[in-house]
Amino acid sequence: MDILRTPDASFDSLEGYPFTPHYAEVDSGEGDRLRIHYIDEGSGPIALLMHGQPSWSYLYRNVVPILVAAGFRVVAPDLVGFGRSDKPANQADYSYARHVSWMTQWLQELALSDITMFCQDWGGLIGLRLVADMPDRFLSVVAANTGLPTGDQQMPEAFHAWAKWCATTPELNAGFVVQGATTTDLSEGVIAGYNAPYPETSLQAGARVFPSLVPARPDDPEAQAQRDAWKGLMSFDKPFLTAFSDTDPITGGGDRILVKLVPGAEGMSHRTIENGGHFLQEDQPAAVAQAVVDVYAAVGERDA
Numbered sequence: 001m002d003i004l005r006t007p008d009a010s011f012d013s014l015e016g017y018p019f020t021p022h023y024a025e026v027d028s029g030e031g032d033r034l035r036i037h038y039i040d041e042g043s044g045p046i047a048l049l050m051h052g053q054p055s056w057s058y059l060y061r062n063v064v065p066i067l068v069a070a071g072f073r074v075v076a077p078d079l080v081g082f083g084r085s086d087k088p089a090n091q092a093d094y095s096y097a098r099h100v101s102w103m104t105q106w107l108q109e110l111a112l113s114d115i116t117m118f119c120q121d122w123g124g125l126i127g128l129r130l131v132a133d134m135p136d137r138f139l140s141v142v143a144a145n146t147g148l149p150t151g152d153q154q155m156p157e158a159f160h161a162w163a164k165w166c167a168t169t170p171e172l173n174a175g176f177v178v179q180g181a182t183t184t185d186l187s188e189g190v191i192a193g194y195n196a197p198y199p200e201t202s203l204q205a206g207a208r209v210f211p212s213l214v215p216a217r218p219d220d221p222e223a224q225a226q227r228d229a230w231k232g233l234m235s236f237d238k239p240f241l242t243a244f245s246d247t248d249p250i251t252g253g254g255d256r257i258l259v260k261l262v263p264g265a266e267g268m269s270h271r272t273i274e275n276g277g278h279f280l281q282e283d284q285p286a287a288v289a290q291a292v293v294d295v296y297a298a299v300g301e302r303d304a
Contacts, residue, residue, distance in 0.1 A: 003089070004089050014193045023036065024110060028088070034085070034086045039057050042074050045071070045114065045116060047072040047074045047115075048127075050079075050119040050120070053082075055082070062285035067289050072292070078197075080099065097225065100126055115137055116295060119141070122146075127141075128146070129148070131232070135238075140296055145278055148233065149215050166211050174195050175193070178194050181279050182278075184283050235263070239268060241268045241270060245272070246274050273287045
């Protein structure tokens with residue numbers, strides 16, 4: 001496996017991102033080692049923040065200090081192919097199953113348990129698989145603008161347009177994408193922060209391939225694994241909160257499925273975060289942090 005790494009200099013002087021880098025290694029699946037970067041700030045109960053495409057842990061830069069101040073240890077990884085994590089050079093090196101394996105290994109390497117997770121976009125497609133596979137490691141979950149597609153449902157046209165664009169655009173400008181899916185105007189420095197991992201197009205294989213990995217057909221290679229994961233989620237009775245935004249054209253309505261099928265969602269204060277785009281962490285970081293605080297509080301309330 002040809003593994004690339006964004007030069008550290010690309011991350012110098014990032015706007016609003018003062019965090020010390022941390023790293024752990026996992027098996028690539030072909031005998032190589034992949035380095036995964038993560039934020040690790042504060043102390044207390046663990047809040048795991050999972051990002052999607054084409055963002056990285058930079059997406060949570062305004063959420064992290066709020067949660068640290070609230071008494072959490074905040075851990076936010078960069079998925080393989082994103083941020084400061086290693087980036088296999090070939091799109092064929094990426095698969096849904098491998099992403100799940102890489103993050104499972106990472107979770108085990110850090111020995112994280114009693115986790116409260118916030119997951120959005122691909123952070124949920126991967127994160128919810130982790131919950132289904134290892135429910136004992138998780139105390140509670142917030143799902144935002146995400147889902148667990150099996151290929152048995154028709155994907156919206158907006159998704160197919162997005163997948164085509166990723167596959168055909170000469171350069172995937174991550175900052176441009178994030179700006180287009182937020183309700184707020186991003187500064188030039190913030191846009192540059194989202195583009196920092198990709199100083200060369202050769203580093204964009206992971207970001208480009210993600211849409212094609214979403215199970216969009218019943219016979220997709222991961223379709224059955226997704227169905228099996230749903231069986232796990234349908235047994236998850238710990239606090240499960242949905243916090244979708246009000247202006248996401250791709251995942252809108254997905255919260256209703258989760259609320260209906262996940263037992264832990266019963267009786268929770270599910271919410272729609274107003275004035276939030278697909279990347280609601282960028283638009284409404286305080287509301288994101290509050291969702292984490294609330295779902296963690298529900299753990300104690302259920303145990304009382």
